[in-house]
Amino acid sequence: MSLADRVLAVNNDLPIRTEQPVHSGKVRSVYWLTEADSRRLIAEKGYNVAADAPLAIMVISDRISAFDCIWHGEGGMNGVPGKGAALNAISNHWFRLFREQGLADSHILDIPHPFIWIVQKARPVMIEAICRQYITGSMWRDYAKGGREFCGIEIPDGLQKDQKLPELLITPSTKGILKGIPGVPEADDVNITRADIEANFEAFNFKSKDDIEYYERLLKEGFDVISDALAALDQIFVDTKFEFGYVTDAAGNDKLIYMDEVGTPDSSRIWDGPSYRDGKVVEKSKEEFRQLLLNYFPDPDILLNKDRMDERNALAKDNALPASVLMQVSETYRSIAEKITGEAIVLSDNPKQEIIDILRRDYGLVD
Numbered sequence: 001m002s003l004a005d006r007v008l009a010v011n012n013d014l015p016i017r018t019e020q021p022v023h024s025g026k027v028r029s030v031y032w033l034t035e036a037d038s039r040r041l042i043a044e045k046g047y048n049v050a051a052d053a054p055l056a057i058m059v060i061s062d063r064i065s066a067f068d069c070i071w072h073g074e075g076g077m078n079g080v081p082g083k084g085a086a087l088n089a090i091s092n093h094w095f096r097l098f099r100e101q102g103l104a105d106s107h108i109l110d111i112p113h114p115f116i117w118i119v120q121k122a123r124p125v126m127i128e129a130i131c132r133q134y135i136t137g138s139m140w141r142d143y144a145k146g147g148r149e150f151c152g153i154e155i156p157d158g159l160q161k162d163q164k165l166p167e168l169l170i171t172p173s174t175k176g177i178l179k180g181i182p183g184v185p186e187a188d189d190v191n192i193t194r195a196d197i198e199a200n201f202e203a204f205n206f207k208s209k210d211d212i213e214y215y216e217r218l219l220k221e222g223f224d225v226i227s228d229a230l231a232a233l234d235q236i237f238v239d240t241k242f243e244f245g246y247v248t249d250a251a252g253n254d255k256l257i258y259m260d261e262v263g264t265p266d267s268s269r270i271w272d273g274p275s276y277r278d279g280k281v282v283e284k285s286k287e288e289f290r291q292l293l294l295n296y297f298p299d300p301d302i303l304l305n306k307d308r309m310d311e312r313n314a315l316a317k318d319n320a321l322p323a324s325v326l327m328q329v330s331e332t333y334r335s336i337a338e339k340i341t342g343e344a345i346v347l348s349d350n351p352k353q354e355i356i357d358i359l360r361r362d363y364g365l366v367d
Contacts, residue, residue, distance in 0.1 A: 002075065003323070008115060008351045009078035011061040015366050016359060026065040027084075027266070031057040032121075037365060041118070047109045050248045054121040055109070057365065059355065060084040064329065066290050067303045069316035073326040081330045082345050085114040086337035091261040093341045094226055098258060103221050106258045107245065112358050115351055122245030122259055125215065126178055126204045127197070128189065131223045132169045132239040136162050136269065137287075139171070152193030162281055170194075170219055175243065178203060207246060211256060215244055218256070226263040233339050235284060236276055238269035265333055284336045289329045296325070 012022045012029040017037060023030040033041070038055040041047065047055075062079030063070055072078045088111075095106040110118035135143060139150060140161050148155050151171040159165070174190045181200045184192055194212075201209050219242055227237035243260040261267055265285035275282035283291065294300040297319075302311045334345040348354055360366035 003081050003327075004076040004078070006347050006349060006351070007062045007077060007079040007081055008059075008084055008348075009061060009063055009072075011059040011115075011352075014059065014352065014356060014359075016057055017365050017367060026070065027061055027063055027087075029059045029061070030119075031059070033057065033365065041363065045110060047120070048250050049109065049120045050250060050252065053248065056119050056121065057359070058117045058119050060088055060115050064286070064289060064326075066286065066293060067312060068309070069312055071293075071316050071321060073321045074323050077323055077326055080326050080333065082334045082347050083330065084351075085348075086333040086345050087261060087264045087266055088114055088117070089337050089341050089343070089345060090264045094222075094263040095258065097225050097229065098222060098262075101221075101225060103225070104218050104257050105247075105255065106262075107247065107260075112362060113351075113355050114346075114348070116355055116359075118363075120247050122247045122257060123205060124175065124243065124245040124259060125206060125256075126175045127172045127192070127244075128175045129215070129219050129242045129244070130171045130173065130239060131219055131242065132165060132171055133223070133227065134162060134164050134236075134238045134269075134271075135159050136238060136281075151191050152195060162276075168220060168223060170216060172197065205246075207254065214256060218242075218244070218258070222258065222262065226268075229340070230270065231273075234273035235336070235339070236271040236273050237263070238271055240268035265336060270336060284332060286329075288332055292325055292328070296321070 012024040014031070016031040017034060018031045019034050020032045033055045038053065039051060041055060042049055042051055042053065062081060062083045064080050064083060092111060095108060099105060107119045107122050108117045109120055112118065132139060143155065143159065150169070153169055156166065172192050174184065174188065174192060177186055177188050178184060179186050181203050184190060184196055197204055197212055198209060201212060206212060222242060223237070223240065230237045240263060242258065242262060244256055245259045246254050247257055248254050268285055269287055270284040272282040272284055293303060297303065297315065302308050302315055337345050356366055
C-alpha cells in the first residue's frame with residue numbers, strides 16, 4: 001500500500017448519519033448528529049452533558065494548509081502522513097493534563113479513533129486568544145518596523161528577534177467578522193485590546209464581565225502547563241492560540257471550556273531547546289513547513305503578499321510538492337507528538353474504513 005493510500009485527505013464524505021450539511025474547514029470536518037442519535041449516545045455512554053445537547057463527530061484529516069492554501073504532493077499525496085493522528089494525540093494529552101490539574105474541561109466527550117472526536121456543541125467566545133512568550137513572526141515584523149504597542153500592550157525598546165519577552169503576553173484577535181463593535185473593524189482576525197473586550201463583553205459572547213478574568217487565567221495557566229511540560233522535554237513553547245466556549249453539563253451548570261485544539265504544531269510554535277541555546281531556531285511546528293515553502297519557490301512574495309492571492313492559489317493548485325518535503329513535515333509532526341505523549345503515532349492502512357467500521361459497530365452512526 002502506498003503512502004498516498006494511508007493519508008486521509010478527504011474527510012467530508014463519510015456515511016455518518018446526519019440531517020445537516022457537513023461543515024468542512026481547512027483540516028477538520030464536522031458532522032452534526034441527529035437529535036435522536038445525540039440523545040441515544042448521551043444516555044448510552046453517560047456523557048456529562050444536558051440530555052438534549054447537540055453532539056457532533058469531528059473528523060480530522062492529514063491535509064496541510066499554509067498561507068491560506070491547501071498544499072499537495074507528488075504521487076497523489078494530498079496530505080502529510082500521520083499529521084492528523086499527531087495533532088489529535090497532542091491535543092488529547094494537553095486536555096487531559098488540564099483536567100487533572102483542575103483548569104477546565106474541553107468540548108471532547110469521547111475519542112473512538114485517533115482521527116475522530118465526539119464533541120458537544122459549545123457557544124463560542126468570539127476571540128482567538130494568542131499567548132506569546134517570545135518575540136517572533138508577525139509580532140517581530142511589526143516591532144522591527146517600529147511598532148511598540150500590540151493589542152494595547154506597550155513593548156519595551158531593545159528587544160532582539162526570537163528573544164524571550166519580559167512577560168507572557170495575551171494578544172487577542174477577533175474570531176470571524178464581528179459587526180457593530182465600536183472601534184473594532186468588521187474583518188476577520190483583527191487585533192483587539194482588553195479594553196475592547198471589557199467594553200463589549202456580550203458582543204464577544206462572554207456571559208459576564210467577570211468571565212474575562214477567568215478566561216485570562218485559563219489562558220495563562222494552560223500556557224504554563226504546556227510550557228512546563230515541554231521544558232521538561234527540552235522543548236520551548238513559543239506562542240499558541242486558544243479558543244473557548246460555553247457548554248451546559250448534565251446538572252444544568254454552564255461552564256467555560258477549552259475548544260478546538262491546544263498546544264499542537266498547527267496552533268503553536270515549538271522550538272528545539274538545545275538548538276535555541278546554540279543560537280539556531282529549529283521549528284517543531286507548521287512554521288517549518290511555511291519556511292520550506294518560502295525557500296522552495298523562487299518568488300516568496302507571492303506567499304507573503306495578500307494582494308497576490310490569485311497567484312498564490314494557483315501556486316498551491318498547480319505545484320505538487322516533492323514527497324520528501326511532505327515526509328520531512330510528517331517526521332516533525334510525528335516526532336514531537338511521540339515526544340509529548342510517550343506513545344508511537346501509527347499510520348493506519350485505511351483510516352477512512354477504520355472510522356466507518358468503529359462508528360457503525362460501537363456507536364450505531366453508520367447505516
